[in-house]
Amino acid sequence: MNLDQTDRKLLSLLQEDAKRTTKELSMQLGLSKTAVYERIRKMEREGVIRQYTALLDREKINRAFVVFCHIRLTQHTKENVAEFEKQVVSLHEVQECYHVSGDYDYILKIHVANMEDYRNFMVTKLTDLKHIGNTHSIFMIGEVKNSSVIEVGARNKT
Amino acid sequence: MNLDQTDRKLLSLLQEDAKRTTKELSMQLGLSKTAVYERIRKMEREGVIRQYTALLDREKINRAFVVFCHIRLTQHTKENVAEFEKQVVSLHEVQECYHVSGDYDYILKIHVANMEDYRNFMVTKLTDLKHIGNTHSIFMIGEVKNSSVIEVGARNKT
DNA sequence: GTTCATGGTGAATATTTTTCAGCAAGTTGA
DNA sequence: TCAACTTGCTGAAAAATATTCACCATGAAC
Structure with a gap:
């Protein structure tokens, strides 16, 4: 699938806010509602747009404690x-x-509520996994950037 | 804000697919359309739901090369x-x-198209940043899981 | 017992999505 | 060159959805 400038702009707008209406999008792009509608449907069909999702506030759902856990396996058989x-x-x-x-x-x-929950997770769940050799936890102190928008590349593979 | 079982179920469904209609949601939850609608609007107002977004296929937009770049600063002044x-x-x-x-x-x-673009990014952009001491790049070989759904914690801070 | 606040319902209304018939431009091949 | 086809667009109509509204039940506060 080949994405032109209009498609890329559309993807950028939909990544920012997927609830934008075709009417609103059509005005921003200078196209008819139907033209915009068809472009979106096509990108959905082709799998360029995989999914629409709601992003939540981690603090408000009690999942503000984020850890990057590096894991080494004991052996790398298939x-x-x-x-x-x-x-x-x-x-x-x-x-x-x-x-x-x-x-x-x-x-x-890994997203949990706090250090205590992380400890529980490590001890009761992660350690139970087979073939784990070594782990190393890095704790998130702050989130500087977490963008929902990926810049869309111009050239594409077929 | 206090989230009950219905809210949590709702958030889970909306994280899976934000395009679900209130009608569909109301049937799954055994509530009226309006009740569901009001719950969603409330969670939007309160900021529990931060944003709706479209998730794209990284392969299809030519951003399949993912790198975790660890950075150490030279000095940690404010x-x-x-x-x-x-x-x-x-x-x-x-x-x-x-x-x-x-x-x-x-x-x-970091999301780019390929190793060449990553090199360019490192050389022309990252190195230009001030106060960078040391970097260490880890390349993504495969994506085992990337869930758009965060489990919603039962207890909440006010 | 009255007064609120909360969370619900169903119907009416406003908006949006989706379909459809047609138009114009560009490509292909006899 | 021209018919046949594809692509991407438009505007109107139809179908579906979101949004508002008046109202009801329940439980807590006083």
Whole structure:
């Protein structure tokens, strides 16, 4: 799918606020409502837009304590990796999990209420996962930037 | 603000898909459309729901190369920290930036198209930032989990 | 017992989304 | 060159949704 300037602008506006109406968008882009509507539907169909979501205030839902937990596995067999990943996905405290290069194999972003809950999570859940060798926790002191908008690249793969 | 079981369920549904209609939500929750509508509006007013956004496919917008860049500052004066943070926020490649505990001061999550673009970013932009001491890049090999849904905690601060 | 505050309902109204018929420009191939 | 086709647009109409409103029940406060 090839995204033109209008598509990119549209994506930028929808990332900022997905509740914008086609009428509002059409005025900003200088197009008809239907034209905008069709472009959005197309990007949804093609999977450029994956999902619409509501972003919550972590403080207000009691999940302000964020930890980056680096994890090294004991052994990197296919089975171990698959089993570990499957288990990690099922932990609701684990907001994100990436397989990464470097000293550690995985980085987990974990959202809990406070240090006590994090300790509980470590002791009762994370430690139970199989094949975990070593962990290293980095605590978030402050959030400087967390943008919901990804700049859309001009050139694209087919 | 106190969130009851219905609010939490509502938040969970809206995080999964913010485009769900009040009608659909009302059926799932066993309430009237208006009751659901009022609950949502209240959570928007109170700031529990911060924003609605469209999530894009990083591959399809040519931003599939993700790097976690750890940064240490040379000196931690108020001025340096403020200046650094201000500059970082303005870089569109930097999707997220956290002030953290540990060996490094900041973790940046950076989205670009490929290694070449990352190199360019490092050389022409990141290195230009003042007060940067040391950096360490960790490359994302795979995304195991990236959930748009944060579990909502039961108890809340006022 | 009256007065509030809270959270609900169903109907009416305002807005928005979605569909549809058609138009114009550009491409393709005989 | 011209018919056939594709693409992306427009404006109006229809369908669905959001929003407002008047009103009801419940429980707490005084």
